Amino acid sequence: MAIGAAAHGVRRGDNMRLDLTVRNGARAGKRLRVGLVCIERYDVEESSSDSSTSRETREDIAHEEWTEVDIGVAQQGLSFTIPPDAPFSYRGTCLSFEWRAEACEIARLRPDPVASFVFEVRP
Amino acid sequence: MSPSFDLQLGRESFAPGDAVTGTVLVTEEGDSRALEIALRFHEKSPDYEEVPLNRAQALHTGPLETGHSFDFSLELPPDALPGYTSAHGELYWELDVKSDEAGRDTHERRRIEVVAAAEPTTEPDLFGGDFGGAES
Numbered sequence: 001m002a003i004g005a006a007a008h009g010v011r012r013g014d015n016m017r018l019d020l021t022v023r024n025g026a027r028a029g030k031r032l033r034v035g036l037v038c039i040e041r042y043d044v045e046e047s048s049s050d051s052s053t054s055r056e057t058r059e060d061i062a063h064e065e066w067t068e069v070d071i072g073v074a075q076q077g078l079s080f081t082i083p084p085d086a087p088f089s090y091r092g093t094c095l096s097f098e099w100r101a102e103a104c105e106i107a108r109l110r111p112d113p114v115a116s117f118v119f120e121v122r123p
Numbered sequence: 124m125s126p127s128f129d130l131q132l133g134r135e136s137f138a139p140g141d142a143v144t145g146t147v148l149v150t151e152e153g154d155s156r157a158l159e160i161a162l163r164f165h166e167k168s169p170d171y172e173e174v175p176l177n178r179a180q181a182l183h184t185g186p187l188e189t190g191h192s193f194d195f196s197l198e199l200p201p202d203a204l205p206g207y208t209s210a211h212g213e214l215y216w217e218l219d220v221k222s223d224e225a226g227r228d229t230h231e232r233r234r235i236e237v238v239a240a241a242e243p244t245t246e247p248d249l250f251g252g253d254f255g256g257a258e259s
Contacts, residue, residue: 011239011242012239040209040210040211040212042168042169042211042212043168043170043171044168044169044170044171045170045171055171058211060210060211062209062210087207087209088204088205088207090204090207090214092166092173092175092214093166093171093173093175094166094167094168094171094172094173094212095166095167095168095209095211095212095213095214097209122239122242123204123205123239123240
């Protein structure tokens with residue numbers, strides 16, 4: 001399985017078109033979702049029981065949009081709109097926003113993606 | 124005695140590459156050693172703050188008298204990012220007038236809005252094609 005995109009980056013408010021390729025061997029009965037996710041990473045000061053502090057980076061989902069796909073179709077194109085008020089890609093020292101396109105199995109627990117890539121969202 | 128200032132701007136919103144121009148008016152005299160203004164891009168998480176960009180301009184050296192005014196011009200980078208407020212952090216631009224004094228310095232701060240850069244109309248992507256796709 002693979003996902004790709006025709007454009008290297010998009011602006012907020014633009015459409016992001018993903019191309020999904022399901023190769024031979026995809027197991028029947030599996031359910032798959034494909035989407036975009038923006039992960040916000042931010043630094044916080046953590047206190048431990050011995051009164052010392054440390055700098056930790058936490059994650060949260062700033063935006064996500066998913067659609068369930070038919071795993072029986074070998075090639076399919078999917079389109080998502082980046083909201084105009086969503087974060088733009090930014091890699092800072094104590095704050096960052098990373099956009100990813102991902103394909104994941106639909107399961108009760110959140111599984112690791114089976115295919116993904118990072119792309120840029122410009123302001 | 125600490126001086127007071129009025130930071131006067133012709134406008135509050137700017138585009139990347141614009142010059143941020145204005146005047147610092149001394150509204151109350153004071154014992155300042157030096158006066159400067161800085162244009163800064165701030166990055167803020169719940170517990171930390173960074174300043175990835177800092178452009179400063181010296182305005183005056185010595186005591187300040189009521190009615191003094193100082194013009195300034197600080198240029199935004201051509202690739203300046205707009206501000207953004209998220210659930211856990213913030214990106215923003217700020218002007219900071221600082222009077223260096225023997226005791227605690229006096230600051231007059233003002234946030235400014237930087238809008239997203241305009242992009243040319245969409246052209247065919249000469250470098251288009253699949254990229255970065257991970258596979259299973």
